[in-house]
Amino acid sequence: MGSTALIVIDMLSTYEHEDADALVRSVRKALPGIGTLLEHARGAGAPVVYVNDNFGRWRSHLGEILEAALAGRHGDLVEPIAPDDQALFVVKARHSVFYETPLAYLLGQLDVQRVVLCGQVTEQCVLYSALDAHIRHLDVVVAVDAVAHIDAGLADVALRMMESNMSAQLRPSREITFEGATAG
Amino acid sequence: MGSTALIVIDMLSTYEHEDADALVRSVRKALPGIGTLLEHARGAGAPVVYVNDNFGRWRSHLGEILEAALAGRHGDLVEPIAPDDQALFVVKARHSVFYETPLAYLLGQLDVQRVVLCGQVTEQCVLYSALDAHIRHLDVVVAVDAVAHIDAGLADVALRMMESNMSAQLRPSREITFEGATAG
């Protein structure tokens, strides 16, 4: 069987890196979709896991990262999708949400078989995380209106790769439900 | 070359598990040794990494875990060895400090070649962590007066195993320095 979890990738950001401007425009468009997913997942009682860079600060934890992101240049992009009291949180150091993190262990303990991916960056962390989920035999759904890119051309091909080579389903957020592994 | 890091294992505890009483007696004896190690490591500017169970709460972070431990039955065992502002922090889910955690990655980034282990439980997490450090080709030092056990007999044999089969050095805390990989 297995249940479905929502994975929110790198959305707690201070947007200070060099490609931030292109990314911010895309994030702004993805926010409503992420909001919809959060509503669906929270309503269904499904696990919501924020997986986020630690910005090289290995003391960093949810409170500290969230505070920095809210106080950053684009706190308005963070506030609407901020974690609630039930949210789970995993710190990552590199691109993929699975690399040297306890995420696979956590999903195993929660008996999760299907992950819904949203967040940033479509042609980077989202692509790599879809691969690492597929390689671990998890079912992958990508919420196409809830992922943000830097390079629109690469992002389009990244989505095609996820669909054709990683067996990912591409779906709009409003159609994605969290009631069970077979829902969609 | 590589530097030396101090690894403080599972010392942020609420001591609510069933073997807590035997453990608490041993922890009380280990506290001065851990204090000495913290003083040496902090004085030398060496990395100090607290690796700690998350008690099944995947939101848990340094602040939350520390607060719970300080407010627990034996806050007096936590307060003297609490992390300072420079301390690094890694959450673990299972016995070994390396299993499904970013510790190996973090130590690699810090160019650490030698780890000094202290904390609890000698015949369990400390033993397993010594093995997992040795298997990763790290040099292991165990601070014999700064580790706490539940079963004294098993702990003695665990220390012998670390020395004979994992190439670990067994040393008293006062003799352990952190100035470089070859110091000791």
Added chain:
Amino acid sequence: MGSTALIVIDMLSTYEHEDADALVRSVRKALPGIGTLLEHARGAGAPVVYVNDNFGRWRSHLGEILEAALAGRHGDLVEPIAPDDQALFVVKARHSVFYETPLAYLLGQLDVQRVVLCGQVTEQCVLYSALDAHIRHLDVVVAVDAVAHIDAGLADVALRMMESNMSAQLRPSREITFEGATAG
């Protein structure tokens, strides 16, 4: 549910390392037990996985390792427990059968939930492999008459550790069956 697999640890050996003499005496006593386990597992159609050091030769594979072991000083210790045509084979580089090997992935694909450990060395690879199986939530059975040691005292305590701290069942080979996860 999950099925049961027999894991044969490091039995394809040329016995050229320095502790070989003490080990060989113990291996000789363990051979009948390993034979019984092989008979039970093969009879039940259960997976039998030989996990073996590669002796630093990364070209090494089953044929090459087996040939070297059979031609070594103690080919008589290898011949009775040699892999048959159905045996699976995993090369390891370090102590634990799980460290940087595909064993966990392979067991997952085979839906194995319970592993029966036999082979060498009780207080080293067998102990470490029992830990790494337990940490991965596998059920562990150690065939007490089918494991070989170098140091009898450490081996006895290692078995106690596996039982008390790693939830391992200690059983004689003749009582271990492979018909299902709950058998024993």
Added chain:
Amino acid sequence: MGSTALIVIDMLSTYEHEDADALVRSVRKALPGIGTLLEHARGAGAPVVYVNDNFGRWRSHLGEILEAALAGRHGDLVEPIAPDDQALFVVKARHSVFYETPLAYLLGQLDVQRVVLCGQVTEQCVLYSALDAHIRHLDVVVAVDAVAHIDAGLADVALRMMESNMSAQLRPSREITFEGATAG
């Protein structure tokens, strides 16, 4: 410092999967480039590691896989790039050459800092392996005339992704040397 290794991906194939025809045409074009790389690497005494699917046969080893590939539909695509006596060999079960394999450990033991990737499939295993090498802080070179694709459009974008997002160098085989980490 660190040295350079040649990684030959999935070239020992029976070409029986469904996309084989498109792939075979591309492999034929990539063969001379792979030959050049093998010549350069062997001439420099650099490690050459064949990493190959095991086709679900966990007994499979170099001899068995090579034999099946040579006897397959396109043995002529295997013979010119077959491993020599010095070649190293790692079996993989899934897409990336690093996932659940000992490759990272092996490269660490050989002090390899830079990997040259060739083989198949550009927009799949080569892309994923480039990512997994980059995430492990290895320097990546992709031999653009020595990789084979199924979908030319996806392959082109995959190469752009490796260059822009994984810091990979794209080079023709004839310009790639193996004398040291800084050569190229």
